[in-house]
Amino acid sequence: MADFEKITETPSNYDDLEQMDTLSILENMNREDKKVADAVALTIPEISALVDALEERFEKGGRLFYIGAGTSGRLGILDASEIPPTYGMPHDRVIGLIAGGDSAIRKAVEFAEDDTQQAWKDLMNFNITVHDTVVGIAASGTTPYVIGGVKDAKAQGILTACITNNPNSPLSRAVDLAIEINVGPEFVTGSTRMKSGTSQKLALNMISTALMIRIGRVKGNKMVNMQLSNNKLVDRGARYLVEALHITYTEAEALLEQYGSVKKALDAKKG
Numbered sequence: 210m211a212d213f214e215k216i217t218e219t220p221s222n223y224d225d226l227e228q229m230d231t232l233s234i235l236e237n238m239n240r241e242d243k244k245v246a247d248a249v250a251l252t253i254p255e256i257s258a259l260v261d262a263l264e265e266r267f268e269k270g271g272r273l274f275y276i277g278a279g280t281s282g283r284l285g286i287l288d289a290s291e292i293p294p295t296y297g298m299p300h301d302r303v304i305g306l307i308a309g310g311d312s313a314i315r316k317a318v319e320f321a322e323d324d325t326q327q328a329w330k331d332l333m334n335f336n337i338t339v340h341d342t343v344v345g346i347a348a349s350g351t352t353p354y355v356i357g358g359v360k361d362a363k364a365q366g367i368l369t370a371c372i373t374n375n376p377n378s379p380l381s382r383a384v385d386l387a388i389e390i391n392v393g394p395e396f397v398t399g400s401t402r403m404k405s406g407t408s409q410k411l412a413l414n415m416i417s418t419a420l421m422i423r424i425g426r427v428k429g430n431k432m433v434n435m436q437l438s439n440n441k442l443v444d445r446g447a448r449y450l451v452e453a454l455h456i457t458y459t460e461a462e463a464l465l466e467q468y469g470s471v472k473k474a475l476d477a478k479k480g
Contacts, residue, residue, distance in 0.1 A: 217348050217374050217401050219394045226397065238403075241396050245404050248392045249411045255388045256412060259370050260419045262386070263342055266368065267302070267424050271340035273417075274332060275305045276358045278322030280402045281346040281372075281409060282307030283314055288413040294442075296426040297434030297470065303417065306331045308354040321354065328358025337367065344416075345371040346409055348401035350378020359384050372412050374405040388412055429453075433472040437465060446471045454478055 223229075223237055263273060275285030286305030292298050308327065309318025321327070332343065343362040345355040350373035359369040360383050370386035381387035390412060392404040421427060426434045431453075437443050443462070449471050450461035464474040 213375070213377050213379070215349065215351070215375055215378075216391060216393065217395065217405055218399050221394050221396055221398045223396060238396050241393075241404055242407065245392050245408050246411065248390050249408050249415075252388045252390055252412065253415075255386060256415050256419075259342075259344075259386050259388070260416060260423065262368055263416070263420050264423045266340050266342055267420065269340045271338075271342060272301065272335075273303045273420070274335070274337070274341060274343045275303075275346055275413075276308075276328050276332070276343060276355055277306075277346035278308035278313075278352050278354050279317065280406045281348060281352070281355075284406060284409050284413060285344075285346050286314060287410075288417050292417060292421070294436045294438060295432055296421045297436055297472075298421070298426065301335075304335060308352075323353050325353045325357030326361075328354050329361035332358060332362065337362070337365075339366045342368045342370065345369070345380055345384065346373075346413075347371070347378075347380050348374040348405035348409070350375040350380040352380070356380050356383050372409050374401065374408060428472065428475070431471070433475060434470060437470065450474055 226234065275289055277285045286307055289303040289305035292303045293300050306328065307313045309321030312318060313321060343359055345359040347355045356379055359371065363369045363385065369384040370388065371380045371384045372388045372390065373380050374390050374392055376389040376391055381389055390408040392408050395401060395403045395405065397403065431449050433449065435442055437446055443465060446465050447458055447461040450456065450464055451458055453475060468474040468477055
């Protein structure tokens, strides 16, 4: 496409990297990383629109699906996997899918991202419906697995969005809501696990965190629905209760043991 420039493949602003000393490499990488948050900030209106749409669909029982390949797929899976322990949501409400299946999380699966039909097959395994939302993640904006998945989802009346680092890419054109984060050339040319990946992680944090706040999984500024799955989290929950209810730490521990969550304990004592 004449009006589509693959910024993620443009040459680095730096050359002769192998001749740099370690300090120079790190300082230059950090200089590039400082550009990422500003690039994400420019996409906040699009992220906001997506969160609002997700909130409406979640209230109807809808789910959020991330689809991606390689680094992008792994970042989607990472975000999805952290929602249950952090916010106490069921594992089947935010779901990450990667080209090549779960084995691709740790080891690249050759040519898996080139299959335009596999993403929809993967989504169909979850009985996807019109109340769900599919977010395709691809730095390049050209990954066949992702483009095929969002096109098939959109054709079925499902809301689609994307996170990409190439504005006006084929992926952007295929979805309802495009989040296009232009972070410029990578420090190592084409290595999108760097600034592009960082920008995707920031956007995913914003999407899922804002959604969880909007649907009531946070009280004040506390993760009151977190799973109490280790001593650190039990301690955090107890301290939340001490602060909120003005009770002793021992009393807070007893409430957690009785009710099993910070929110249930708060509701019981304040209800």
